[in-house]
Amino acid sequence: MPEGIEIEIYRQAGEAGLHRTIERIEADDEWFLKDGTTAEALHEALIGEQFSAARRIGKLMIYDVTSGARLGLRYGMTGRLIVDESAAIGYLEYSSQRDDPAWDRFVVHFADGGALRIRDPRRLGGVALDPNESALGADAFTVTLGQLRDRVFVGTVPLKARLLDQARIAGIGNLIADETLWRAGIDPARAANSLEAKDEKRFLTHLRAVLADFMRDGGSHTGRLQPARTRGGQCPKDGEELLRREIGGRTTFSCPRHQR
């Protein structure tokens, strides 16, 4: 599913939409418009304007608009960005492998004939004008050890749940969390504030490596743990049968032998 990795890939692809005049939009799915955003307001903010920058914080993609507005795009777990009919990502874990134009929930048509569309089968994504960027924690790609200590490694909540809290660190989804904790050898159920200093540093080292690997390999489904994330799956490191639990409301796989 789209995590920070996929959104960054979408953002890069979305740069093809910069500096092109917006002629028309399709925003007919009211469910997909969030935070009180209306089709009328989108028209007002976008028609005749251009995108001047494509940014990303965590899983939120933001287009700056020449009108002064900002356009926030969220992809839920099955949304894709398609620019000029070419999809930024060909494969999404847990999404349909079919490709149906009926799943277009929001479309921007440029005057040059091209288009930018969010194709989202399950409609878990959304579009909002002027999203609240300050509600998000530091982005996972650039987070520092100090920021982790201030906002993530605190409290007695399970660490896995903390990592999924976008207000504390933005961009980590279920697969990045499981892969990072698995590589770092940390039990996802451990209290967020229970790590020793060397564990905290090791976590950040592995987080950076996971993000780099996932970017290089093309998605958050490319982890070494991923093939074993199934009932009865075995740890790729030591062969132990993986634990399957629900932590932070998400299915969590971990190795009972080397994750402590």
Add this chain to the structure above:
DNA sequence: CTCGACTCCTGTTAGC
């Protein structure tokens, strides 16, 4: 402020 439980969405898949 914190935190767990609940809800929403719908295509796919496991199981009968």
Add this chain to the structure above:
DNA sequence: TGCTAACAGGAGTCGA
């Protein structure tokens, strides 16, 4: 073969 129920997880809401 055809149906149903479970499942996936990002994100918002609500109540304690």
